[in-house]
Amino acid sequence: MRLVVEGLRAAYGHREVVSEVDLCAEPGSVTAIVGPNGCGKSTLLRCVARLHRPTAGRVTVGGTDVWQRAPRHVARDLALLPQSPSAPEAITVAGLVAHGRHPHQGLFRQWSREDEAAARDALAATGVADLAGRRVDRLSGGQRQRCWLAMILAQDTPVVLLDEPTSALDLGHQVEVLSLIRKIARKRNRTVVMVVHDLAAAARYADRLIAMRDGRVTAEGPPAEILTGELVKRLYGVEADILSAPGDGSPVVVARPEEGATTSSPGN
Amino acid sequence: MKPPDSLALRFGSRSVLLPKRATAVALSIVVLLLLATAASVAVGNGRTVGWRAVEALLGGENAFARRTVFDYRLPRVVAGAVAGAALGLAGCLTQTLARNRLATPDLVGVNDGATVGVLITVLGSTTASIGAWWAGPLGAVIAAAAVVAVAGGLGTAGYRVLVVGLALSVTIDAVTDLVLARQPVDVARGVWGWTIGNLNARGYEVATPVLLGLAVLVPPALLASRKLNVLRFGDDTAATLGVVPGRWRLYALAVAVGLAGLAVGIGGPIAFVAMAAPILATRLAGTARVPIVTAALSGALLVVCADTLGRAFGPVEVPVGVLASLLGGPFLLWVLLSRKDS
Numbered sequence: 001m002r003l004v005v006e007g008l009r010a011a012y013g014h015r016e017v018v019s020e021v022d023l024c025a026e027p028g029s030v031t032a033i034v035g036p037n038g039c040g041k042s043t044l045l046r047c048v049a050r051l052h053r054p055t056a057g058r059v060t061v062g063g064t065d066v067w068q069r070a071p072r073h074v075a076r077d078l079a080l081l082p083q084s085p086s087a088p089e090a091i092t093v094a095g096l097v098a099h100g101r102h103p104h105q106g107l108f109r110q111w112s113r114e115d116e117a118a119a120r121d122a123l124a125a126t127g128v129a130d131l132a133g134r135r136v137d138r139l140s141g142g143q144r145q146r147c148w149l150a151m152i153l154a155q156d157t158p159v160v161l162l163d164e165p166t167s168a169l170d171l172g173h174q175v176e177v178l179s180l181i182r183k184i185a186r187k188r189n190r191t192v193v194m195v196v197h198d199l200a201a202a203a204r205y206a207d208r209l210i211a212m213r214d215g216r217v218t219a220e221g222p223p224a225e226i227l228t229g230e231l232v233k234r235l236y237g238v239e240a241d242i243l244s245a246p247g248d249g250s251p252v253v254v255a256r257p258e259e260g261a262t263t264s265s266p267g268n
Numbered sequence: 269m270k271p272p273d274s275l276a277l278r279f280g281s282r283s284v285l286l287p288k289r290a291t292a293v294a295l296s297i298v299v300l301l302l303l304a305t306a307a308s309v310a311v312g313n314g315r316t317v318g319w320r321a322v323e324a325l326l327g328g329e330n331a332f333a334r335r336t337v338f339d340y341r342l343p344r345v346v347a348g349a350v351a352g353a354a355l356g357l358a359g360c361l362t363q364t365l366a367r368n369r370l371a372t373p374d375l376v377g378v379n380d381g382a383t384v385g386v387l388i389t390v391l392g393s394t395t396a397s398i399g400a401w402w403a404g405p406l407g408a409v410i411a412a413a414a415v416v417a418v419a420g421g422l423g424t425a426g427y428r429v430l431v432v433g434l435a436l437s438v439t440i441d442a443v444t445d446l447v448l449a450r451q452p453v454d455v456a457r458g459v460w461g462w463t464i465g466n467l468n469a470r471g472y473e474v475a476t477p478v479l480l481g482l483a484v485l486v487p488p489a490l491l492a493s494r495k496l497n498v499l500r501f502g503d504d505t506a507a508t509l510g511v512v513p514g515r516w517r518l519y520a521l522a523v524a525v526g527l528a529g530l531a532v533g534i535g536g537p538i539a540f541v542a543m544a545a546p547i548l549a550t551r552l553a554g555t556a557r558v559p560i561v562t563a564a565l566s567g568a569l570l571v572v573c574a575d576t577l578g579r580a581f582g583p584v585e586v587p588v589g590v591l592a593s594l595l596g597g598p599f600l601l602w603v604l605l606s607r608k609d610s
Contacts, residue, residue, distance in 0.1 A: 049508055075510030082508075088500035090555040098271040102498050103510040107491065110285040111276040133272070155509070 001062035001077065001158035002026060003048070003191050008057035010040070010047050017043045018054070019215040025208075027158065030185045030192045032206035034199055036236050040215040041195045042083070042163060048193070049080040049161050061159055075103035079157040081148055083164045087136050093147050094132040097122055100154030122154035126180060142173030149180060160184065162194035166201065174198075178205040203227055203251045211235055227251040272556055290553040290562055297552075297565040301349065304569060308348075308576040309341040313583075343471030347534050348575045348588065349568040350475050351467075352541055354482055354531035356567020357489055357560065359542030360549065361524035364496045364558050365517055366430065369603065372542040373408075373528035376433035376521075380440035381411020382532035383463055387447055390459055401474040404533025405481070405526055411440060412525040422517050465538035465589015467575050474534050481530045485523055486564070492520045493560040500558070538574075538589045540596025541567050547603055 003025040010018040018040040025031040033041045046052040048059050050066050059066045061077045079100075087096055100122065101115040123129040126146045131139065136147055145165065152160060165181065166174040182205050185192040196202040202209060203223040211219040211226070213235055219226045232240040232253060239256040270276055275286040310321040316336040324333035325342070358373045365371070373379060385407020416422060419432040444463060448456045461468065495516040499506045503513040528542065545567035549559035552566075571588060574595065578586035 051504055051507055070510075071507070071512050072510035075508060078508070080504070080508040082502070082504040085505050086502045088555065092272045092556075094270070094272050095556055099498060099501065099509065102494075105494075107494070108282045108284065111271065111274075111283050112278070112281070115283075116270065116276070 001191060003159050003193060004058075004060045005044075005048060006058045006060075008044065008047055008054050008059065010043050010052060010054045012043075016055075017215050018047065021057070021212075021215070021217055023210055023217065023220070025159075025191045025193050027191045028185055028189045029207040030182055030194065030205060031208045031210060032194055032196045032202035033210045033212060034196055034202050034235070035212035039212040039235075041212050044212070045080070045161055045163055045193070045195050049078065050074055051080070072103055075155070075157075077157050078159045078161065079152045079155040080161040081152050081163065081165060083167065085148055089137070091136050092132070093123075093128055093134055093136055093139075093150075094119075096136050096147055097132075097150045097154050100151040100156075103155065118156050119154045122150040125153060125184070126150040140173075141169055142176060145169060145173065145177050146180065149177070149184075153184065157190075159191045159193070162192070164195055164197055167197055174201060181205065199227075199232070199253050203253065204245070223251055224249070227253070273554065274556075287553070287557060290557070290559060293549075293552045294561050294565055297562065297569055301565065301569050301572065304572045304576065305342075305345050305349075308345045308572055308579075309337050311576055311580045312336075312341060340471075343475060344467055344575070345572055346472065347470040347475035347478075348467045348571045350479050350482060351531040351534040351538065352545070352567040352569070352571030353564040354478070354485075354527040354534075354567070355538065355541040355571070356545030356549070357486070357564040358524040358527040358531065359544075359567070360546035360558065360560055360563035361489065361492070361496070361520045361527075362542070363546050364500065365520055365524075367500070368430075369547055370543065371430060373524055374437065374537065374539075374542065375430050376525075377411040377415045377437040377440055378408040378525050378528045379532055379537040380437040380444065381414075382408040382529045383537050384440055384444055384447075385410070385529075386533060386536075387444060387459060387463065391447065391451065391455070401478060401530070401533035404531075405529030408525050408529025408532065411436070412521070416521075422514065422521065461587060462536045464587055465536040465592065466587040467535045467571075468585065468587070470534055478530045478534050481526070485526050485530075488519070489523050489527075489560055492516060492523060493558050496520060496558045535571070536589060538571060539593045540599065541570050541574075541592055544596060544599050545570055 005021060005023045008018055008021045009016060021044055033044065035041050043052060047054045050071065066074045066078065097119050101119060104115060123132060126149050128143065128146050128150055131143060136144060139147065162181065166177050169177060178201060181192060184190055206223060208221060209223045209226055210217055211231060218234060219231055227242055229240050229242055232238065238258065241254045241256065243252045243254060245252050271285060273288050275288055277284045277286060306322050306325060309325050310318050314336065316324065316333045320333055321337050324330060324337040328334065362371050362373050363369055382404040385403035389403040415429060415433045415436050418436065419429045422429060448460060495511050498509050498511045499513060499516060506513050546559065546563040548566045549562035553559045553562040574591045575588040578588055578591045
């Protein structure tokens with residue numbers, strides 16, 4: 001299903017943080033939203049996920065407005081992995097993943113064959129089937145993040161939203177999780193939209209970049225086309241060189257030290 | 269792959285999950301509750317004690333013993349069990365809502381509101397008997413509504429509601445004392461016994477309506493338990509799983525307030541049961557899901573046992589509320605000081 005955002009505006013109180021944003025994400029692709037802190041990218045994702053009510057504009061999935069439908073029905077089309085999700089104390093991996101099936105269940109439909117199949121498939125696809133009986137709070141950060149992805153996958157939604165899925169991970173796990181996300185989009189034809197802090201990672205794993213500043217989209221398109229030193233300067237206010245990765249030619253961002261900037265003073 | 273420790277029962281397109289450990293624990297508590305009932309009717313004054321009373325309970329022929337057991341002792345046990353179940357269930361709901369094991373209905377002013385409600389009806393009547401069980405839930409609802417209104421809504425973490433509840437319940441508590449202080453000594457003494465939690469002379473006349481109230485409120489509580497399981501993941505995750513947090517929180521709080529109010533209407537504000545029963549239930553049934561049923565059964569067992577103990581030693585009866593507080597203090601320390609590591 002296509003995810004389309006049209007003329008979206010959102011505010012906290014009287015302060016508008018998202019202004020007139022349009023975007024479109026296609027099935028089978030990964031779209032990364034990037035931008036400096038406070039640019040409105042997380043709020044945009046929250047509006048799409050139905051966590052924050054926009055002041056204007058529309059969010060549609062497969063042609064229907066998510067704000068016009070029952071929350072439970074939207075939850076069958078759209079899943080979100082929050083930035084730092086919290087799990088109940090002592091829950092096991094199997095228990096966590098099973099909860100992803102909630103939107104498909106009811107009082108007399110507590111664990112159908114489809115629930116069973118979807119949960120098993122999600123565990124296998126994310127490589128955590130062996131951990132099913134383990135406690136989530138005893139796993140490493142990388143393993144835990146794969147378990148959360150399994151829960152989102154078990155929800156079996158055409159659209160998957162991720163809020164900084166790799167912010168707490170080391171380089172190895174970052175690569176592992178981002179590769180998995182791209183695989184999910186490609187193989188399962190999911191529409192994946194993620195907010196990412198790391199511009200280099202976004203450039204490497206996303207099919208499309210959406211660059212935001214001050215609540216507006218300043219550039220969008222394939223990373224190799226839109227990622228320039230000028231864009232980095234506009235987004236973050238730093239000079240940067242864009243190199244080409246030796247392997248696949250994807251853009252690599254190398255920031256230049258600020259001219260005249262002093263190194264951190266002692267005692268500070 | 270199945271949710272851990274559970275049995276999926278399927279009938280065509282319908283399916284029900286039966287948690288294995290929780291079911292075994294619930295059945296065991298039912299057995300214990302029956303044993304406690306037998307022990308409770310066996311304790312008392314006069315000749316109908318011990319085996320003679322149990323024999324009458326099980327269908328013995330002695331007419332006098334039967335009257336003592338079925339007309340005086342069993343009604344009190346049933347009243348206690350019903351109050352305990354309501355408290356345990358209410359406590360389970362509030363603890364899950366606040367994500368805090370110390371969050372009980374009394375903290376949002378429910379007990380004090382219910383107490384004042386019953387007190388006012390007692391003092392307004394000429395008979396000065398504590399029959400107005402319905403004033404309990406009414407007072408509880410008014411107090412809880414006042415607390416939520418002053419706090420300006422439930423909020424997300426519930427801390428605001430708890431702090432406002434603490435402040436208001438101290439005020440309402442003072443109203444109780446003020447009202448009592450202005451009564452003649454004999455009236456005040458009779459009513460005071462009830463304000464500390466007492467099952468003395470409570471029977472079917474209060475247990476039956478409250479049991480009906482419980483029958484109305486338990487299905488919504490069970491319905492809410494599936495949503496509460498999801499709410500444990502935090503508001504954002506719950507919302508994206510289709511559970512609107514504010515709506516279900518208010519719903520569960522309303523059910524909890526109603527239950528706690530009913531319980532106070534029976535036995536007065538019996539302390540600690542609402543806190544202890546859900547904690548006990550979690551330890552026994554595991555943390556995989558919100559232990560709604562086990563918490564209710566544990567509450568019933570705790571109150572019946574406390575009431576039996578209070579009558580077992582010496583000629584003077586110790587009110588169940590006093591005994592619950594006496595046992596509850598060490599229990600609270602145990603909860604706070606013991607770290608659970610498996």
